Amino acid sequence: MDQRIVKTQNALKTAYVKGPKNVKELCALAGVSRMAFYAHYQSLNDFRSKTYDDLIQGIAMRMQDMEKPLDDIVRDLCAYCEEEKDLFLLMSEKTDFGKDLAQLMEAWTLSLEEGDLSYTLRDDRKFALTYFYTGMTGLLRAWLSEDDLRAHEEMVALIHRLVLEGMFAR
Numbered sequence: 001m002d003q004r005i006v007k008t009q010n011a012l013k014t015a016y017v018k019g020p021k022n023v024k025e026l027c028a029l030a031g032v033s034r035m036a037f038y039a040h041y042q043s044l045n046d047f048r049s050k051t052y053d054d055l056i057q058g059i060a061m062r063m064q065d066m067e068k069p070l071d072d073i074v075r076d077l078c079a080y081c082e083e084e085k086d087l088f089l090l091m092s093e094k095t096d097f098g099k100d101l102a103q104l105m106e107a108w109t110l111s112l113e114e115g116d117l118s119y120t121l122r123d124d125r126k127f128a129l130t131y132f133y134t135g136m137t138g139l140l141r142a143w144l145s146e147d148d149l150r151a152h153e154e155m156v157a158l159i160h161r162l163v164l165e166g167m168f169a170r
Helices: 003-016 023-030 034-040 044-063 070-083 085-091 095-114 125-145 152-165
Strands: none
Touching: 003 023, 003 034, 003 044, 003 085, 023 034, 023 044, 044 070, 044 085, 044 095, 070 085, 070 125, 070 152, 085 125, 095 125, 125 152
């Protein structure tokens, strides 16, 4: 992709998290002309929708390689969410985020169960997946909201412990 387009899209995403109310305000915050904006998007809603879809797709890409160990997948997911921190925090408040993330987690869990890995949901699938994706979303939101972010490895270890060993010490 043309680097000018990437630079424009990144500037628009960075400006978007500041909460502009219209295209004119977004473009002013981003230092981008409205002509450049309209060359790629039809409206502010179109921009929001495409930006949201890109975020969900980015999460999906980090979760699709079932050949990797679970910790590596979580590490990649943490790195991506940290890279897109402000956008993730803003978009994860969106009503559809939970539903879209649930679909991703369902596909991911099926892949884990169908692969050579030894992961199987033990209890009612619907409730287990709901617990998992809401927990992951909440955990990532809490982590990204910290003033002093913990290291990826610390988060990978925490997620590993919570997902595979449970949250209560015996």
